[in-house]
Amino acid sequence: MTGKGRELADMMERRKVDILCVQETRWKGSKARNIGGGFKLFYHGVERKRNGVGIILKEQLVKSVLDVKRVSDRIMSLKLEVDGVILNVVSSYAPQVGCQLEDKEEFWSKMDEEVDGVPRKDRLMIGADFNGHVGEGNRGDEEVLGMYGVKDRNAEGQMVVDFAKRMEMAVVNMYFQKREEHRVIYKSGGRCTQVDYILSRRCHLKEIGDCKVLPGESVARQHRVVVCRMRVETKKRKRVKTEPMIRWWKLKEEDGCRQFREKLQQALGGSEELPEDWETAAKVVRETGKNVLGVSSGQRKEDKESWWWNEEVQESIQKKKAAKKKWDNQRDEGSRQEYCEASRIVKRMVAKAKAQAYDELYERLDSKEGVKDFYCLAKQRDRAGKDVQEVRLIKDRE
Structure with a gap:
């Protein structure tokens, strides 16, 4: 992730991506930070330059976060409340093919536990690098897979399928017919495979409008970005009205203070004494403040971490x-x-x-x-x- 935060934010803004799960962040710590453009990264890592997972949210969703769970340096999740709908997002990074079987079993055990803890009524989306090839076709696995994978299945891919069956999840990538260039996720040494997946509950699969790979993005050297479009029927919330504020802090500036004093004196007909009636005096002061100092929008100023961007x-x-x-x-x-x-x-x-x-x-x-x-x-x-x-x-x- 080092040096790539602002690049990811730029890609999300251009592609209109609201939530992005990232793996192999290789950052140590359990923190959150702005990466520019209003996007915020929640991440977790135990060792520097090894493993690590994260979830990036667009500006409008940051205030919707209800809870953050950092399970391990391979699994973390966010719970959000979006217009009355609870959405759980899990980012995970499975052990590679050459890792010990015990490590793989521990990972899938923690994934089972994490998904089991999400109430059935909540939405659940998993964005993961599972390091497994699910393969093309779905014979015998129709309840969790579509037809459109890449090449053959391996042992790690079977673990993904078994997990989806246990948890009643669906592998979203497999349900949309795309040309191979929009299905291949990992390219290395002439090998073209599919190791990154998006999963949703089977009962909510109808809410997924599309899923594909973005071959033109360069945010990762070998992995490509997988995106899906999800439309959730939300409850309409009453918008909270914000009140504009007079910029009284400008009175600390010599020029602002002088102009305010002059305009206030004019409003009082040349007198330096305020009216005895409090309501009249307050009205004159407020009107003068608005005209001279101006008013703010009433919205809190958003944090801008990418002030160095040029x-x-x-x-x-x-x-x-x-x-x-x-x-x-x-x-x-x-x-x-x-x-x-x-x-x-x-x-x-x-x-x-x-x-x-x-x-x-x-x-x-x-x-x-x-x-x-x-x-x-x-x-x-x-x-x-x-x-x-x-x-x-x-x-x-x-």
Whole structure:
């Protein structure tokens, strides 16, 4: 994930992806952080540069989080309340083919436990790198699979099918007829396979409108992004009205204070004394404040973590994306080297942009504005690191 957060946010914004499950984040810790564009990453990892899972939410869903469960460095989940509907999202990363059987059994045991703990009435979606080949066709497994997989099934793929049967889940990827380029998820050394899957409850499969691979994205070197479109019938919620606020803090500025004093004196007919009637005095002060200082929208200012993002970084990412597309089409050594070099350039550009932005911030620390910016950034990061930002529901006593 290092250096890729803003790139993922950019992809989600362009592709209109609301929720993204990520694996192999390789970050140590159990935190949440803004990755830019209003998107927030919830992640969990035990060892640096090994395993790790996460879930990214768009800005409008961040306040909908009710609970975060970090089961292991291979499994985590979020519970959200979206317009009266409870949605549980699980991100998981299964042990690779060469891992010990005990590790695989422990992983699937924890997955069973996690899914069993989700009430049947709740929506449940799993986005996972299961490191298994389910294969093409569905003979004997029609209740959990569609027809449209890739190549043959292996032992790890059978574990995915068995899990889906136990939990009454459906492997969403398999139900939509697509050309192979929109089904192949993992490409390496001439091998084309399908190891990443999206699962939903069988009873909610009708809510899935489409599922496919995005071959043109370059956010991962070998894995491709799998997306599905889900339409849930929600309950209409009453919107909470927000009240605009007068920008009284501008009175701290010399120019704002002077203009306010002059306009207030004019409103009072040249007098420096306020009317004795409180309601009249308050009305005059408020009207003058609105006209001179202006009003805010009433909405809380959203945290902007990607303040270091610039045009050079954006251009380098576009070049990387073009190189990835060229490599996918040609699959030769020259195009692979070109893509690897483009990836290295993006990492350098991101590191350079961040370092430059921080240097500029440190230089401004001697000024009043610089100190203010520093404390605002610290406050934003503290707020962004919290899993649940506001209480949405209160559980009944059990």
